[in-house]
Amino acid sequence: MPIRLLFWVLLLGLGFAPAARGQADSAAPLRLDRSAITPRYPAAGQLEGFRNDRHYQYDREVPPPDNPLLRWLDWLWRQLTGFLQGESYRSFWQYVLMAAVAAMVLYFLYRARALDFLFQQRAGEGTLAYVVGQENIHEIDFDEALERVLAQRDYRLATRLLYLKTLKQLTDQELIHWQPNRTNYSYLQELAATPLQPEFERLTRRFEYVWYGDFRIGAEDFGEMREWAHSFSQQLSRR
Template identity: 25%
Template sequence: MAFAQDTIAAKPEKEIKYDQTENLNPTIFNKEKIEEFKKEKAFDYSEKLAEENWWSQFKNWAWNLWLKFWHWLVGDYEAGDFISFLIHLIPYLILFAIIAFVIWLFYKLNPGASFFKSKEKPSVFFSEEEEIIKSKNIKGLIEKALANKDYRLAVRYYYLLILKNLTDAELINYEFDKTNSEYFAEITSEKINLGFQKVTTLYDYIWYGNFTVTEADYLKAQHAFTALETQIPKSVD
């Protein structure tokens, strides 16, 4: 009975070559120096896993929830660079909007918000006419204008004095942007109403007229102003 011959040829043994260089000295390591290096942080290459705190755990949870939402929304769609950028940016925009809304809501609803405001009263800005009526000595201004022979300005000041007296007597409610017709409608006394209409016509003619106002023109207007001034009840302080 014949046996099949082994068809796998035996591999030749590799020749081992030795370094024949003469006068070789083995490297000697300084154990004390190595121990010193081990103690230095600069040579510590070991990787340590940072322990997750509650904030890191919350961020990871929120991020995973966000990714699940997008996966549910678009499925396995592979987003491009721009879409990926938006997906990463949107949570920060939402967070910023929430913080801004909370700050706005706190400012609007917090009863102690006035605590942060300045204790000084805010400055009140009046128009020139309002400032004269509310805070100036109008008769002194009239005298000064007459001394300078500025009769047009004196007429203006006299008309503002009439407005002030009507306001103090509570016959009108003075407001800078009101029209003369509105003031006429507020004055219930027919006599005072007619007198006020007369001085208003004189004032408009002299103040807005493009002509030189003489002393005689002023005296005519002054007569009408004085007559109306005596008819207006004096305010009781």
């Protein structure tokens, strides 16, 4: 018998063998299980526990909890749920609530100075004739600007001016590439291979705490910042 023919015979035999067994099994008669069944019932105390369990009571009023604090919270939740489902809330109070939430969001964004592009300071209306956040460090007379804001004891804005002056000094010596939209971290990276980086990082950290963190700063704190900036300026002049 040729080898190829033997191969096909074996393959067909293996294919039909399971089917034949399946047909034989399906033809076997079913045996009914007539063994006795003993039902099991939960104890009476367990049933009572299920009846009183709040997790299983879906279609009737749940009794308040025994704990006074939980009872008060349950009452508060019921009052709130009733108010939110009431006609007065759907017709009027939901709009008041949405307006209050929107006002809170705007307030926190304003405090975080995320809306400075909306609440920009116009030239001539504040302490300086430029818009905070859109300064060009090459057009600011820093000595005059610092004198004006310090006369008004605006130490926060003075800290910003002092930091911008430091950026201008670094730019003039071509140690950093200043751009209005670049981050302070990018300037730190540019100074990473120089001995100026630690002092500049200290100035940057103080500036970000005061300006972006909105930390309070007084004359003494600003004096310390000014000393750091002066020391850093001397390091630059010795290069």
